[in-house]
Amino acid sequence: MSNNGNGKKNLLADLKEHPVKILALIYPYILIIGTGIGIFYLNNLNNIGNNIINPTIVDSSTIVPDIPLIKPSTAPAVSVFTLSQPSVAMVEKGKSLFITNCVACHGADGKGDGVAAAALTPKPRNFTSMQGWINGPKISGIYKTLSEGIKGSAMVAFSTFTPEEKFALAQYIRKTFVPNPPQDSKDDLTDLAKTFKLSLGGQSTSDTTAGQANPGQIPIKDAMVLVEQDGQARYQKVMEVMRQIAGDPGSGAGIFNRVVDNKVRALTMLSSTDEWHNNEKVFIDLIVDELGQDGFNYKVHWLSSSDWDTFYNYMNSLF
Ligand code: HEC
Known part of the structure; x- marks a missing residue:
């Protein structure tokens, strides 16, 4: 074998003698191909991952907007005789309601x-004319x-x-649009008070109520929980407790607010039984057993035993 012959020949001869050296020759190519596959894989990792795990798509038709919580209240009793007297403030209030509604x-x-x-048939009433009124332009x-609507229109x-608000609108319409509006007689107003359970002031009759009760409103999903159970009394109790907690800066109320996601649900659950009233263990079990379903959240797990004592005593004091 001569050293000055051409390199190729030497190389071939060399390989014949030591076939293992072929590995050294093809090694760089294997490396390049391997690296190439690796880069391709890394670049497509996202696609590969996405194909394996199907993305969950939220069905927006299942997201139902619910009505907000409004606490119950009682509007003060004001007599129909007072409300039927025109006043500047009422006419102003009526005007802004009229513009909006x-x-x-x-x-x-x-x-x-x-x-x-x-687009309407029949046409909306022309208040400046006395023609065609059904209930009439008296208060x-x-x-x-406004209370009953006009059927078929x-x-x-x-x-x-x-x-x-209804009196304010009536006053605004009469004062602003109706020419020589007819006055209500005492009988008209007395009948009105009886029909719609309004106050007659000093002359109240047994049919009339002291004030206009506004029962409040709670979100439908929570109302459904209440309806299944014994309604009104429980509902009043839950609302009352909720008001007390809302106005309480103490540590018991603080814990309640931390561990409760759905106040109505949590309080409804607690009001459903008095078994827990004299037993803290029952109280804790009741809350932890149905966690999530009962309005409480996972943070109850973070409560120390002295937190539980505080919380238990506080809830006992409310129910
Ligand atoms: C969607 C349209 C519409 C809106 C909004 C509306 N009305 Fe009317 N209103 C009518 C129509 C239509 C009539 C006539 C009904 C008929 O002739 O049967 C009418 C009639 C009336 C009458 C006469 C009733 C009678 O005795 O004949 C009064 C008073 C009245 N509306 C007050 C109001 C007030 C106050 C508001 C706002 C709070 C209001 N309307 C909002 C359509 C409307």
Whole structure:
């Protein structure tokens, strides 16, 4: 074997003698191909991962907006005789209610020519004319219209308005649009008070109530929990306890707020039995057993035994 021959020949001869050396020759190519596959894999890691785990898509049709919580209250009793007397403040209040709720149909001038009127049959009432009124433009007539609506027309009942708001609208409409509005007689107002359970002031009858009770409102999903159980009394109790907790800066209330996600549900659960009233262990079991379902959250697991004592004593004092 000569050293000055051509390199290829030497190499071939060399390989024939030591076949293992072929590995050294192809090694760089294996390395390059291997690295290439590796880079490709890394670049596509996201796709590969996504294909294995199906993404969960939230079905937006299952997200139901719920009504907000409104606490119960009682509106003060004001007599129909007082409310039927025109006052500047009431007329002003009526005006702003009218602009927000009525102008679209009745028009800013009360002529029944609002933007929505064209499409309606029958047409919205023209307040500036005495023609065609059904309940009439007396205070009692307008109050009835707002409370009951007019059947077979676009005039619906505005049942969320308070009595004061209905009187305010009646006063505004009469003062601003109706020419020589007819006055309500004492009988008209007495009948109105009886029909809609309003106060007659000093002359109240057995049919009338002292004030307008506003029962409050709770989200539908929570109401369903209450309805299944014994309704009104429990509901009142839960609302009362909720109010007490809301106004309490103490540590018991602090713990409650921390470990409760759904207050109505949690309090409804606690009000469902008095077994826990004299037994802290029952109290703890009751809460922990149905965690999540019962309005409480996982943070109850972080409560120390002295936290539990505080919390237990506090809830005992409320129920
Ligand atoms: C969607 C349209 C619409 C809205 C909004 C509306 N109304 Fe009416 N309203 C009507 C129509 C239509 C009539 C006529 C009904 C009929 O003739 O049967 C009417 C009639 C009336 C009457 C006359 C009742 C009678 O005795 O004949 C009064 C008073 C009245 N509306 C007050 C109001 C007030 C106050 C508001 C706002 C709080 C309001 N309306 C909002 C459509 C509307």
